[in-house]
Amino acid sequence: MKATIRALARVVKDASPQLAATSSAQRDQALHEIAEALLRAQTEIIAANRQDLEAARAAAMSSAMLDRLALDERRVTAMASAVRELIALPDPLGGLDAMWVRPNGLRVGRRRIPLGVIAIIYEARPNVTSDAAALCIKSGNGVILKGGKEAFASNRAIVAAMREGLAKAGLPESAMAFIDSTQREATQALLELDELVDVVIPRGGEGLIRFVAEHARMPVIKHYKGVCHVFVEASAQPEMVESIALNAKCQRPSVCNAMECLLVDAAWPAAELQRVVKALLARGVRIHACPKSLARLEPNDALVPAVEDDWGCEYLAMEMALKTVENLDEAMQHIQRFGSQHTDAIITERYALAERFLAEVDSSTVLVNASTRFADGGELGLGAEMGISTSKLHAFGPMGLRELTTTKFVVYGSGQVRS
């Protein structure tokens, strides 16, 4: 197993300089061919997906999970469209971030280059395969994909089509590899190859991420959970609070940038709080509230006393925590203690408090008077998104194409030596 995985990674590593040396036109042509190849292979992909679905049903997978796994014509077309959308984005490679001149006349620049080889270890949804691999190709990186066993046949069919597209565009198909095994030992073998793999990105549940962090010898960009808070400061405008709270909680409760806890300043009017809570309850949200909040609100069956585990809980459902705090400091202490350094927002009319929140809350995205749902590569203007990093190194928050690159120093001299 170890030897097989090493050989596979070696092939990708060897192909990666060729990919890095391509022009943006060549890489965009490859994306076009990959999208075409996915559409051509639709029948095979859907047939492979059917095998996965049958195995999943036999294993009594939940209907929500089955839905995430299932592919049909519409979904394959959406995968191809997502690949095609990358063509319009600017090339992240080759440009200089900055260039300056030293006193001795050396001109020094930081040039954007690919990371090299990116390993992506993920679970469940098969569209991650095409999304992630296409981002790697656009940014000139070799990619090694290790999907979850639930989507094994689907992923294999998707990668086969994508490699065909790469080859058709004249790029090395060996720059994209799929680990043809569902065993954890395969993952473990991959994670030891720090001389062949430059970074590993795990996408999935906490168990997977912890396993990767423990075993990887190369850098890991983690995507942990999102326990997002909205703090309603005393001066907050009631209409704004209502629309942001409803949007942050209800627009798509299953994602990591959905609000999980509403913190409300004790000085914010009780009548307004009642109105917002009523609106949330009317949408079907179950609210776990602290005693102070409960004392200010009319009783309701879906308004229940919070227990200790509700603070810091990632519900990912129509469920949330509610806590009354005395001031900004208590709100920020709560976020520091129970948040996940993902995304937190304040609603306020006060300039100084807004600035303090932005400066002091140690999360990858901090917002004033806006929904937490904007913590997303597309929404923030990065074009496309590989995921949301909760590690601080290299990338913190939504990762776009630029985060799949690094810089090297290029130095233009005219015979300089060091004295």
Next chain:
Amino acid sequence: MKATIRALARVVKDASPQLAATSSAQRDQALHEIAEALLRAQTEIIAANRQDLEAARAAAMSSAMLDRLALDERRVTAMASAVRELIALPDPLGGLDAMWVRPNGLRVGRRRIPLGVIAIIYEARPNVTSDAAALCIKSGNGVILKGGKEAFASNRAIVAAMREGLAKAGLPESAMAFIDSTQREATQALLELDELVDVVIPRGGEGLIRFVAEHARMPVIKHYKGVCHVFVEASAQPEMVESIALNAKCQRPSVCNAMECLLVDAAWPAAELQRVVKALLARGVRIHACPKSLARLEPNDALVPAVEDDWGCEYLAMEMALKTVENLDEAMQHIQRFGSQHTDAIITERYALAERFLAEVDSSTVLVNASTRFADGGELGLGAEMGISTSKLHAFGPMGLRELTTTKFVVYGSGQVRS
């Protein structure tokens, strides 16, 4: 042991937000106080160093190593001066790398913030303690230091003085910690604390770096070896070749950006090659040459046939490899196979070849017509240097203050919700 290390890291983590919230004036004041404290503690530091030296002599440490370990008044003063020099550098924190406006009016910026807590695991030279810790303070990071056992008493005395300086400036002295143990188990315990330590930077030999990479659960910024090449292309100017080759090899042969291998195009005049080799031999350099090179050169006792291990060898001494290649492609293939992705240079008058070398050589610093010795944070204009990263993630090449920071997204809204 595990519990002790965890408690120590927890204290640093808890102090780090306070450090991150300081103004640049406060951090600069702290650097001033730290420099003063180092000078005041001179006697204690030198006395502690004497203990280390005695133990090292008893263990029969080499005289070169003893020299690196030894501290006297002049060296402690130099340590204090190095700390003071950071004061003049611009604050890496708080600024926005960029800010843009989304179609819905959201203003999105990337704000520079500290990484959090940096662990530095290093060997031998005690000045690394003050240099590295001061860089962390300037960049608002908590720091955990784990030095080598050879400099244990010296490092402990240096950290004690620096903490006193921190406290005198009103900053939390708990933001700087020293691991009061020389055991590997202490390092191992530290490397498990990925929720308390944001990044670990090992500085030392290959054994240490490999140990850290294998055991760390948090990101590691590696500083591997430097096997630097200079390629003399057929059009290279002879005088430039001579001055760059002598500078790159002889100015300071013991450092990672010294040249270890000279690659010479077969079309470059043999007479010129003879002149450069003579100059190197005259300086006392021992040259391991390939058969083609030997055939072009007059015999000399210090000009010996290269063996396979000479390619990719990091001599760190007045010793080097010499190889004749047919063209740029062969030179780049050699660098890819035997280089260490650290620093490589080309000497050429040809525009297209210079550009190809800069684009295609996958090293953290690539130079045209300049000495490899410029691969250094100070020389490239970064101000100060934490080391030279040979990992691609986060930082590749010389690391300055900016590489000890990351960015978070700050979003200024006016009530926006996601549709």
